[in-house]
Amino acid sequence: MVAAHPATAATGQVVSVTARHTYPTRGDVDAALSADKFDPGTDRYGVRTYRLVYRTTDATGKPTTASGLVALPINDQRKLRTVSFGHGTSIYRGDAPSTSDDVFLTGPALTFASAGFAAVAPDYLGLGAGPGPHPWMDVPSETTASLDLLRAARVFARTEGRVLTRDVYASGFSQGASAALGLARALQAGADPWFRAAAVAPISGAYDFRRAEIPALFTPAVHPVLASAYTTYLLAAFDRLHDIYPTPGYVFRKPYVGLPELFDGTHTGQEVIEALPATIDDLLTPAGKAMLLHPAGRFAAALAEADSVCTNWAPRMPVRLYYSPGDEEAVNANTDSCHRALGAPKVDLGVNTSYNGFVHEGSEVLGVPAATRWFIELGN
Structure with a gap:
């Protein structure tokens, strides 16, 4: 099994917290999501978002920092289950969940948080406020960045009077689909003494390069x-x-x-x-x-x-592989390959080309609400 670099006493340590945006009511979240083609049907609460900079390790295991978005629902629930969402491919460091106002990047966290989850969205190494170039499609460092953001978010949540429960629901789109599977695999293997993977719902991944x-x-x-x-x-x-x-x-x-x-x-x-x-x-x-x-x-x-997210483990949590037929970026043969390897069911999202005319991007818009509904169902 491919493992992330081992945790140290410093990994997951919060370096800084920056308040990003407050959506005071459910209606405010609805408006933001609807403007960017997301279905707001699972929204229940307003949301506050924050950028966390935290300590982690780079792709060679050396200490570094990374950033990520944390979104919390505005409600009276003290204990929150967590969704970790991995974003798709970005080239420019500013195009990351914690540094961009593009709802395509922040919308998944808003959706999950408004449904009542704590949501975390790692920027990965070298994107957002993290130093250095981004090691694209490097599953070990995606896993480490995701794990350490979970740890940082748990510490931060306490300062807000919230407690993150053990259950983590992992999802992600495109590049982030592999990141979600890598995180779930690591949690199943006991990479963190507190968090455990409750389910994983990757969307339109390139699982078989x-x-x-x-x-x-x-x-x-x-x-x-x-x-x-x-x-x-x-x-x-x-x-x-x-x-x-x-x-x-x-x-x-x-x-x-x-x-x-x-x-x-x-x-x-x-x-x-x-x-x-x-x-x-x-x-x-x-x-x-x-x-x-x-x-x-x-x-x-x-x-x-990179391809090992579907080939060298047997998930003990529920898995659904979401996809849209005719994906012109992460071709459907990737999902077929992962389906055969893991035995996990495929879920046809249908086709939505309203986002820049691409089936691939449209699958995130369709997949995030579908995953949210599934996570809610599993938790009930």
């Missing part, structure tokens, strides 16, 4: 510009952490050799999109394409680690 997602990048199944974006992010992030190619010129064609430099957290997604080629074939050298389609060595090992 090697056999499902990477091959699809070279087909019309994935939007061509986004195929270039995800490929560059994958290669840049994995090389930074695992040293998988000798030079950028080995995998990237001219004039795209400098593209990995844009994935340092300081450039916006729009800047990156404008710099990308129209197709993945324009992006990669023959060696780069061969490396992706036939991974070996350190690259193959890193992909196996």
Whole structure:
């Protein structure tokens, strides 16, 4: 089993708390969610949100800090069950739950908190207020960042007169779907003496990079510009952490050799999109394409680690794999693969393209309310 770095006395320690937004009533939450296409049907309470900066470990196990959003319902319940939600892929460090006002990023936490849960949404390493570049799709550090935010949130909740119970419901979208499974796996393995995984509801994840997602990048199944974006992010992030190619010129064609430099957290997604080629074939050298389609060595090992969220454990908590048919980013073959490996049921969310015209983004808008209703049902 792939484990997160072990906790120390400092991990989960709160460094700072910043009040973000107050939605005094259920109606205020309804308005915020409805404006960004989320279904407010599970809303019951107003919500207060906070940014927590906390101590954790980086992808190599060294001490660092990370940030995340904590959302608490405005009600008289002292004891709260917790939902941890992992966000989807972000390129720019400001596009994170604790630093952005984009409801696509904050809406899941608002939804869960307004339903009566404490909600935590890690920014992951290198995003939000955390230092350094983001180690994209690195499950061990996603797990550590998620665990340590739970620990920090438990300490913070006490200062607000609240107690987080042992039960943690894990969910997440896209990249965050893998993060949710990684967190649930770690909690099941006893990674924290207090928290335990009550259920996990990942949404539209890329759970099988090697056999499902990477091959699809070279087909019309994935939007061509986004195929270039995800490929560059994958290669840049994995090389930074695992040293998988000798030079950028080995995998990237001219004039795209400098593209990995844009994935340092300081450039916006729009800047990156404008710099990308129209197709993945324009992006990669023959060696780069061969490396992706036939991974070996350190690259193959890193992909196996990312894909391990569905392959090397047997969940003892309820699991539902939410997806939307025709996903043009995290292709449905990923969910099919995870379904076969874990034996967990798939839940068809239907299709909603009202969010930027993409099925993938629409699946978060559909999946978060569905997961909320399921978590409420399980807790009753």
